[in-house]
Amino acid sequence: MILKILINSVVAFVSLFLIAKLLGKKQIAELTFCDYAIGISLGSISAEWAIDAEKPWYVYCVAIAVFFALSMLVDFAERKSPLLKKLLKGSPIVLISDGRIDYINLKKSKLDVNALLGMCRIAGYFDLREVAYAVFETSGELSILPRSDCRAATANDVGADTPKARLILPFVIDGMIFDDALKRAGKNREWLECKLGGEDVKRVLLAAYDPATDSLSLNMKNTHKFADIAK
Secondary structure, eight states, X not given: OHHHHHHHHHHHHHHHHHHHHHHOTXXXXXXXXXXXXXXXXXXXXXXXXXXXXXXXXXXXXXXXHHHHHHHHHHHHHHHHOHHHHHHHHOOOEEEEETTEEOHXXXXXXTOOHHXXXXXXXXXXXXXXXXXXXXXXXXXXXXXXXXXXXXXXXXXXXXXXXXXXXXXXXXXXXXXXXXXXXXXXXXXXXXXXXXXXXXXXXXXXXXXXXXXXXXXXXEEETTSOOEEEEOO
């Protein structure tokens, strides 16, 4: 009995993991009402599967497959029907317009003033007069457009030339070498070992490569050591 429960638990976990991967990252990053319902259902089925030593395993596989198919069907229908997408996910709601709270929309969003003020503070706005528009997104996040005289100055505002944005590549994270990053930068492990200068890679917390300067920044474990190694 215990052995069967142990096997069921492992199989249920692996099955749920694979289904979550197939459904995509939105299950975590942008949880909608439909995703939430399907996620809870899949979790409940997997939990029952793990501890039920009586019912055959394929019963739970069929149930999980049904919910997976429903999720894929809903996603497909949303792509084909904007009306259905609006019905299932809702629409963004403007809560603040030119520093003034829209009370009607606030009630529609099921938020109160304290919650709205808290979301503004999290975004860095403690005075609503600094807010031109605040939109409550379908993901539950608050998007804020500051007033033009309150937003931070950009390089374009002052006419300054800025270097082109570049992607910093992590070659080593917590002692693990990422060969894909090395390949993208046209480097190899021999080059990395040379740059480390004899340091044990297991002691490297982070080694980040800057392609613009061909330099490697090292941050070691359990120390405050941080160094920039130029080419």
